[in-house]
Amino acid sequence: MTPQLDLREITKRYPGCLANDRVGLTVMPGEIHALLGENGAGKSTLVKIIYGVVKPDAGEIWWNGSQVDIANPNAARALGIGMVFQHFNLFESLTVAENISLGIDPGHDLAKLTNEIGEISERYGLPINPHQHIHTLSVGERQRVEIIRCLVQNPRLLIMDEPTSVLTPQEVEKLFETLRRLASEGCSILYISHKLDEIKALCDTATVLRLGKVTARCSPADETPKSLAEMMIGSALPVTKKSTNRELTEEPLLELRGLDLPAADPLGTHLQNVTLTLNRGEVVGLAGVAGNGQKELLAAINGERLAPDKAMLRLDGRDVGRDGPEERRVQGLAFVPEERLGRGSVPEMSLTANTLLTWHHKGQVKRGFVDLAEVSAQAITIREMFDVRCPGVEAEAKSLSGGNLQKFIVGREILQEPEVLILGYPTWGVDVGAAAAIRQAILNLSATGAGVLIVSEDLDELFEICDRIAVIAEGRLSPARRTGNTSIEELGLWMSGQFEAAEVSDAA
């Protein structure tokens, strides 16, 4: 049988890094093929080459038995290649039908297209209203729009770039049904992910990339998640050690009491009656699909937005609802924002200067003058204790890899010995090694008696390190359950907002 797609010796070099080194990849018609690798392994570059966004320096692309040159995304689409991006390419102020129309070749009638969208959505189980504006859709619905945009062009190959990071477990199952159905009709699927159990469940074959090179080809069904992970990172999987069965004390450090906060951005989420208690020595996880109020809640907790009433937020027994971020920091709150570059750090400034950002009330500034030697010493301490790999503390924040910068930011906050540490998506886009180090640092901090609140989309991560887990959906917070008393299925249901029936927290 002729392969649908056959990449031979694809090489792409960027200044200072070899993104793809003689990569070969073969996808048969109707096959679901996994492309597996860590962040920075070269998956994105390879996919961009297939979709015509990036031109390879060397190598050949064979499509259905003949060699092709894919100059741009239009050429890729003309061949029958469709792609669902990790970061959706959708226009919020336009309707579903308009968005789909923009993604396909001109010369079609919008009314006819609308009908076609209806047919496809029915046939593949992707319910959507073509006339709705994108900004009113949930993340899962937005992904459907992206998929339908590909399907209206009858693709021969569908590329899915980390499609499940934004979905609830139930939505993931539905997506898999759709993909299996497509594959059974002869459409090839190139599925990019680092979630190993998903790849085992869905994919027929896999190609593993590490540092730009193909390191393995295998059938995921014959492998274990552990063996897949080892192919991916090239060494044994780091294990996080959790102190066993600590007794949780009921000593509230951070209390949200009926926090109600209308959205500042008209397209944002209104936080409604959010109630949560974080106790001493406890790690609490907040799960949920992105865009359900996580950003708003983080801003309300760290003080970027003030609560309407000062008693809605208590920090170690004091009402802080009307205190600004600086005042909350002085009272023992530390915060790792969800964006490393731009909010967690100033990209163009050195690590030293970035240390000062949150350390200036810790004796680094004396009588209005910055004690540069002291700041620099502090930056060096963070670098050494948290194994931040960089040329030196004078390196610009943006020159560090995601994992190293995140280790630096987390280290900067932890070394302040906060009473309460809030983290937004701490391991998002971080390599496996750094993620394990960050989780371990969080556990170590909680062992010293601090309370830690983690907002994350990664349920496996939350189950690994949290004592209790709550779910945020449409601006409302579910009860927080002991990790041992809940399951991925239950949290999945809660993520779609169905927790009215759940009884009040069974915490502590």
Place this chain on the structure above:
Amino acid sequence: MDGLDAAITILVGAIRAGTPLVFAALGELIAEKSGVLNLGVEGMMLVGAVVGFMVTVTTGSVYIGILAAVAAGMLMSLVFGVLTLSLLTNQVATGLALTIFGVGLSAFLGIKYVGTPINGLKPLDIPVLSDLPVLGPLVFGHDLLIYISFALFAAVAWFLYRSRAGLILRAVGESHDAAHALGYSVIAIRYMAVLFGGACAGLSGAYLSLVYTPQWAENMTAGRGWIALALVVFATWRPGRAMLGAYLFGGITIMGLHVQALGFEVSSHLVATLPYIATIVVLAVISRDATKIRLNAPASLGKPFHPSA
């Protein structure tokens, strides 16, 4: 002069006074919908006005003058486009510089033309129709450029909300990264939008120097370019509201003159200020729905784009 005649005079006057703003605002609206903020409207208008006037004096044809004004406006906007779109300079600073440049350049070019008399563009005189009562002066008695402004409004509204090209333009203004990823040429589309804005600003200038007050005076736009910019924002990037705002501005300008002519003791400075204040207040009040603003505002407005994928 009875009430009806006075009302008709004011309405016709409002349309005439508002037309330069209609041109400039529609042009800027298209540029901004593509994501480009060009603060050089005032400068482009002035250069359009002076070039249109000079060419009319030289060739004796007001029509050639109008075409020259359009070309001059486009040339000015091309300078802006090369700087901001190709060389990625800051749009706000470049736009301000363009206005300052336009003020100086037009004054320099126009020195010898101050006070030169010309025959401006006259209202159309359609037999029978123009002589109809009420309808005659209101519908059939305008000059050619006013009819062009009506057509331009219809074309812009149709283009933005009914055509695929308009959909692409709005998409580019909403998210240039997404548009680029889908294979659209963000830079080329923005160049066209900026050039359209320049052409409209040139036309607006020509209306001032060749029709509204057929003469050249230094800085004769008197801040109308800035008002056009404000109109676009306060009209929340919707052509209908921008048009309404333009005529409101024109109407209050004309009424102020009439109030003075009737002999009321009002400071002329206050009268001159009123249209600016009233237009902004009215538009701000009718357009204060935050969600609508967020949906109509081009989300990537003013942000430089570099295809670095």
